[in-house]
Amino acid sequence: MAKRLRIQMTHRTTPENPGPGALPRVAEAAVDRVRSTIIDWFAAAARPLPWREPDTSAWAILVSEIMSQQTPVARVEPRWREWMARWPTPADLAQAPTAEVLRRWDRLGYPRRALRLQEAARVIVAEHGGRVPMTATELETLPGIGAYTAAAVASFAHGERTTVLDTNVRRVLIRLFAGRDRPTPAPSRRETQWAQGFVPLERHREWNAGVMEFGALVCTARGPRCADCPLSDLCAWNRAGRPASATKPTAQKWAGTDRQLRGAIMDVLRAAHTDDASPTSVPVDLFLAPTAEVDLRLLDELGPVTAASLRRMRDLSADAHRVSRLVSDLIADGLAERHEDRLSLPR
């Protein structure tokens, strides 16, 4: 009776006005079946990811979660192994040169994650005695750690009963109980409360990990394996004939944008230091400020500014004129005098 009451309280939608993001109340029997099915499925079908090994440290789990943000697990795994061997504790990463942190992030994407992860390591050392905080509330105060990552680390590393709500969990719950193809772009507070109603009092860690894994392997965004789904008879989306939702707006442009230039600058950084030698400074601001102007003066601090690196940036951009202007600024700022022999760009 207590559980029923709690779940009823988490539902604010009404049958009279469901709205586009309606989150229906779910019968307790269906909740129980989904919980046990997912938990049993996870025990049998979970991938053997290295950070799921029993003795994995909270720090290692935290790093795996940061690396996995918007990044396929298959690409994370080799990078995670390297990081754990090189920087096994928060203190190790806190002391590392930032340029090396960026370089060893390699091509995981969103390099600001690496910068914020090092900031988080320094906060952990300075304010938490070098130990990863235990609660989701504390974790969420760290740079780069939001609602999802805080809940995931607290659950997976510390066993706290949190509500882990990533894109996989959202898609599974929306399909099962709301009958829609995909969730809204960002979870609302109400959706978080709705999802909390599915987290069991016991085995909540297995639920959190399991429903996420279920979304990654069975209830996938494209090509869902409904034939292998143990919940297809219950699934509202499947029963409705798997209707397709409206498509999202087109993705951001790439060619000719500052974003492309930043990617090229990251290429320069990765290529400029092939040994363990580190430059004295790195363009941190460039990768943290969303609307920062590309400042090619920072190249002088990244390492050798070669004609090849500048030519690559120009070739990568669809807007050669824009790059040309930026290179002109670079020359006007005097860097040409220091790199005179290397700035002869071909026309």
Add this chain to the structure above:
DNA sequence: AACTCGGGGCA
């Protein structure tokens, strides 16, 4: 709520 932020693999 809407934008911004990498990079690669796949249908």
Add this chain to the structure above:
DNA sequence: TGCCCAGAGTT
């Protein structure tokens, strides 16, 4: 080519 991937921070 467009979509998708264990999201977070800023405006």
